[in-house]
Amino acid sequence: MPGSDESILFELSGVTKTYGAITALNDLSLRAKPGAIGLLGPNGSGKTTMIRTLLGLIDTDAGTGRVLGMDVQKHQLDIRRKIGFSPEDECLFPGVAGIEFVAYAGELVGMKNKDAMQRAHEVLDYVGLGEVRYRKVESYSSGMKQRLKLAAAIVHDPKLLILDEPTNGMDPAGREDMLHLAHDLAHHKNMSVLFSSHLLPDVEAVCDYIIVLGAGRLLVQGDIATLKAAHNRCFEVRLKTDTEIFAREITSMGCVVRQQGEMLLVEIPPSGSLAMLWQAAARHQQQIRHLRPQRSTLEEVFLNAMEHV
Amino acid sequence: MPIIDQGYQHWSGELSGHTWRWLAVTRQGIKITLRNRFLRYVLFAAWVPAVALVTILSAWGLLERKSSMVSTFIQFMRFMNPGVVADPRYYRVDIWRLSYGYFLHFELFFSMILILLVGPSLISQDLRVNALPLYFSRPLRRLDYFVGKLGIIVAFLGMVLIVPAVVAYIFGLLFSLDIRVIPDTLGILLEVVAYGLIITLSAGTLILALSGLSRNSRYVALMWLGLWFVSSVVSSVLEGVYHQQMRYAAYAQTPQIQESPLGSDHNAAKTRHDWVAWQKSQAAYRAAMLHDRQTDWRPLISYTGDLSRIEDHLLGLNDAWRKLAKLEPSITARNRLLAQYTGPQFPWYWSGAVLVFLFGLSLCILNLSIRSLDRLK
Numbered sequence: 001m002p003g004s005d006e007s008i009l010f011e012l013s014g015v016t017k018t019y020g021a022i023t024a025l026n027d028l029s030l031r032a033k034p035g036a037i038g039l040l041g042p043n044g045s046g047k048t049t050m051i052r053t054l055l056g057l058i059d060t061d062a063g064t065g066r067v068l069g070m071d072v073q074k075h076q077l078d079i080r081r082k083i084g085f086s087p088e089d090e091c092l093f094p095g096v097a098g099i100e101f102v103a104y105a106g107e108l109v110g111m112k113n114k115d116a117m118q119r120a121h122e123v124l125d126y127v128g129l130g131e132v133r134y135r136k137v138e139s140y141s142s143g144m145k146q147r148l149k150l151a152a153a154i155v156h157d158p159k160l161l162i163l164d165e166p167t168n169g170m171d172p173a174g175r176e177d178m179l180h181l182a183h184d185l186a187h188h189k190n191m192s193v194l195f196s197s198h199l200l201p202d203v204e205a206v207c208d209y210i211i212v213l214g215a216g217r218l219l220v221q222g223d224i225a226t227l228k229a230a231h232n233r234c235f236e237v238r239l240k241t242d243t244e245i246f247a248r249e250i251t252s253m254g255c256v257v258r259q260q261g262e263m264l265l266v267e268i269p270p271s272g273s274l275a276m277l278w279q280a281a282a283r284h285q286q287q288i289r290h291l292r293p294q295r296s297t298l299e300e301v302f303l304n305a306m307e308h309v
Numbered sequence: 310m311p312i313i314d315q316g317y318q319h320w321s322g323e324l325s326g327h328t329w330r331w332l333a334v335t336r337q338g339i340k341i342t343l344r345n346r347f348l349r350y351v352l353f354a355a356w357v358p359a360v361a362l363v364t365i366l367s368a369w370g371l372l373e374r375k376s377s378m379v380s381t382f383i384q385f386m387r388f389m390n391p392g393v394v395a396d397p398r399y400y401r402v403d404i405w406r407l408s409y410g411y412f413l414h415f416e417l418f419f420s421m422i423l424i425l426l427v428g429p430s431l432i433s434q435d436l437r438v439n440a441l442p443l444y445f446s447r448p449l450r451r452l453d454y455f456v457g458k459l460g461i462i463v464a465f466l467g468m469v470l471i472v473p474a475v476v477a478y479i480f481g482l483l484f485s486l487d488i489r490v491i492p493d494t495l496g497i498l499l500e501v502v503a504y505g506l507i508i509t510l511s512a513g514t515l516i517l518a519l520s521g522l523s524r525n526s527r528y529v530a531l532m533w534l535g536l537w538f539v540s541s542v543v544s545s546v547l548e549g550v551y552h553q554q555m556r557y558a559a560y561a562q563t564p565q566i567q568e569s570p571l572g573s574d575h576n577a578a579k580t581r582h583d584w585v586a587w588q589k590s591q592a593a594y595r596a597a598m599l600h601d602r603q604t605d606w607r608p609l610i611s612y613t614g615d616l617s618r619i620e621d622h623l624l625g626l627n628d629a630w631r632k633l634a635k636l637e638p639s640i641t642a643r644n645r646l647l648a649q650y651t652g653p654q655f656p657w658y659w660s661g662a663v664l665v666f667l668f669g670l671s672l673c674i675l676n677l678s679i680r681s682l683d684r685l686k
Contacts, residue, residue: 055446077327077448085446092438094430095341107333108447110324119320126317152443157320189317 008066009034009160009192010054015063017049017216024049025060026216032194036186038203038224039196040302041213047196048088050213051162054194055080068159081109084153088164088196090145092137098124098148099133105152116155123151127181143174150181154191161185162194167202175202182206200298210298212305219305227301231294237264237277238290249280265294330449334457338431339464348426352468355419359473362412363480369404370484373397392636398487403629405481405494409474409501410626416469417613417620420508421537423465428516429529431458432679437524441679455517455675462513470505474498500623508616511664518671521678536612544611551607552598559594592641595648608653608660612667615660622657 011031017024025046041047052058054067056076065072067079093101099120106116124133127147132140140148146166153161163182167175183206186193195206203210204224212220220227239246243264247257253276254269268276281288296304342348371379372394393400435441444454478498482490519532608614621627630650637643 057445077450080446080448081324083446085442087442087446089439089442091440091443093337093440093443094434094438095344096337100337104333104337105443105447107337108330108444108449110326110330110448111322112325115320115322119322122318154317156324185317189319 007033008069009037010065010067012050012053012065013063015050015053015065016061017046017053017058018061023216025053025063028063028213028216028218030211030218030221032209032211032221034192035209036183036193036195036207038207038210039194039213040198040200040203040210041219042198042306044215045213046216047213048164049216051085051164051194051196054162055083055085081156082159084156084158084161086146086149086153086161086163086166088168090142091149092145094138096137097134098129098137098140098151101137101148102151102155106155109156111156119155119157120151123155124148126154127151128177141174142169143171143178146170146174146178147181150178154185158191160192160194162196164196165198166195167197167199179205200302204298210301212302214306220301224298228296228298231296233268233270234294235266235268235274235277236260236290236292236294237266237288238262239264239281240287240289245284246280246286249284250277253280263290327448327450327453331453331457331460334444334449334454335460335464338458338461342427342461342465345426348423351419351422351426352465355416355423355469356473358412358415358419359469359477362408362473362477365408366405366477366481367484369397369401369408370481370486370490373401373485373487390633390636393633400633401490402493402497403632405497406624406626406629409477409497410620410624410629412474412477413470413501413504413620413624414617416473417508417616419469420466420512421613423469424462424512424516425530425533425537427465428462428513429520429526429533431461432517432520433523433526433529436521437526451679454679458517459510459513462516463509466505466509466512470508471502474501474505497624504620504623507619507664511616511668514668514671514675518674518678521675541611541613544607544609544614547607547610548605551605555597555601556594559597560590588641592644595641595644598648599644599651602651602654604655605653606655606659608655609663614653615663618653618655618657618660619664621652621654627651627654 009032013029015025015028039047053060056072056079068082070079093104102120102124103116106119124130127150129147167178179202182193185191195203197203209223251257256267258265368379519529523529634643634646637646
């Protein structure tokens with residue numbers, strides 16, 4: 001039986017996967033700890049291929065990988081027993097009611113009939129589909145189908161839940177519910193979540209850690225809080241009156257200034273200090289109404305990372 | 310935080326190993342398929358030949374014991390040669406073979422109907438609703454998926470081919486009350502089971518392959534109908550034309566008759582030509598046909614014809630008819646019986662080769678059409 005390293009959720013080392021002339025993963029190496037992990041990247045960046053690699057569904061051209069301590073090329077079935085996967089596309093087992101759908105998903109993982117059915121009732125209640133459990137899945141709305149896929153993915157209580165674009169096609173209320181469920185599972189139910197999405201607010205709402213892929217390569221990875229940490233020499237400044245004279249003054253002192261709405265984004269030179277701003281304001285009799293260190297948004301982190309593609 | 314959180318509970322049960330994972334696919338498929346009311350009617354109808362088989366084997370058991378229960382029915386058995394009725398034990402094996410042969414003949418038809426109802430949607434529906442990622446993202450191999458789907462076909466065909474055959478065998482034993490029946494007939498049961506498995510495996514993989522070719526079950530059903538029905542019709546037409554040629558050739562060799570007495574003016578022909586000469590040409594035609602059956606390839610075109618040829622070989626149906634034909638007083642009568650009841654006699658492995666080819670082709674199609682997730686949309 002493969003050994004497992006509890007501190008590593010999954011790791012890939014030098015993984016390359018090509019489809020003909022297209023390189024989906026290009027010498028990808030990364031490592032992630034248990035928790036809520038966001039997987040970001042534009043279309044064609046290799047997110048889905050990476051997920052399939054983790055599930056052991058594809059043979060890679062080069063490199064190795066481990067998930068939950070198990071080799072992705074040698075222990076695919078064992079890995080899939082411990083992973084729940086909710087695919088991006090609309091996928092259904094045809095001709096069944098919601099409860100049968102989830103129970104069947106459990107049986108396919110290896111649960112006994114009775115256990116699968118009992119557990120299906122529990123998880124359908126959890127995802128909020130308890131009232132419609134006996135309805136045919138074909139009659140479900142898009143949002144209900146997404147939640148049904150989530151229920152099917154967690155029926156066997158996996159260690160790692162992979163959600164591929166889970167809020168696709170959902171209305172705002174449904175999206176909110178889905179994010180709440182994913183967040184709850186990741187933060188209160190001790191289940192690691194790999195959350196793949198294009199929607200940065202969704203990732204931010206659920207995850208603590210992000211992996212950004214571009215052109216099959218790792219661009220950025222790290223704690224969201226760290227990536228969004230306050231900058232040492234960048235500040236947001238808002239004045240009571242006209243900012244133009246103030247901006248000219250501090251630019252002449254060596255600061256880099258950008259206008260963002262009513263706000264000035266000021267980068268102080270290495271030789272300078274925050275006192276420069278107070279002195280410039282005093283000289284021109286300006287009132288500083290707002291002054292705080294600048295923080296990056298996730299969008300900025302993402303866009304900065306994309307510049308390296 | 311609530312005292313008891315009922316929102317999500319962890320589950321700590323045991324998961325089974327991979328060996329029987331396919332069974333979940335089979336079980337689910339059977340459950341869904343049995344919801345089709347029309348299918349249940351067909352299943353019910355498919356048991357009628359089984360009831361007839363049970364009745365015949367039981368009656369034969371009673372006949373062997375000279376039971377008073379069957380003495381009443383002896384008069385209704387005059388269509389049988391008196392020699393057979395006089396010594397039923399001697400003809401036991403042959404009667405059992407022929408009974409099972411007729412039973413399988415009908416059940417082959419019902420099997421084709423059942424496959425038409427069950428098979429087309431097995432994979433095509435999964436393709437249509439994009440269910441494959443749901444299967445293959447779980448600990449399920451492609452082989453498990455195929456075996457699971459094949460298991461659905463096996464279950465339904467088993468219900469009409471194998472289960473009734475075994476039940477009929479048990480009834481036959483019970484009514485014969487003769488321990489020698491077992492060594493005499495156990496081989497027949499095994500041959501029937503083997504034949505049932507051949508039908509199941511061949512037709513099962515074939516319909517799965519067809520089902521994997523399209524997302525639309527109706528197209529798959531049409532393809533199956535084409536394979537079954539059209540191939541049978543083409544084979545029959547070719548055979549009919551060929552036999553007609555043989556018939557004309559046989560009549561042409563008889564100087565008294567220059568045209569077929571079986572044409573539109575059948576009666577008139579008989580009155581115009583010498584009756585004895587006509588009978589001779591008939592006998593010549595039958596003899597030629599019997600001889601030609603050993604090399605006539607036309608039944609190979611029919612899928613069910615190929616299955617039937619394997620059945621003939623496994624159960625030794627032609628041999629059984631030959632044994633019964635020996636009771637006929639003349640060669641002409643013997644040939645008439647054989648011409649009427651025996652089937653194609655070309656080497657059985659010709660049909661075997663066709664079935665093996667179709668089996669291999671089916672496996673190739675399945676292998677190519679259902680790739681793992683990296684090949685899916």
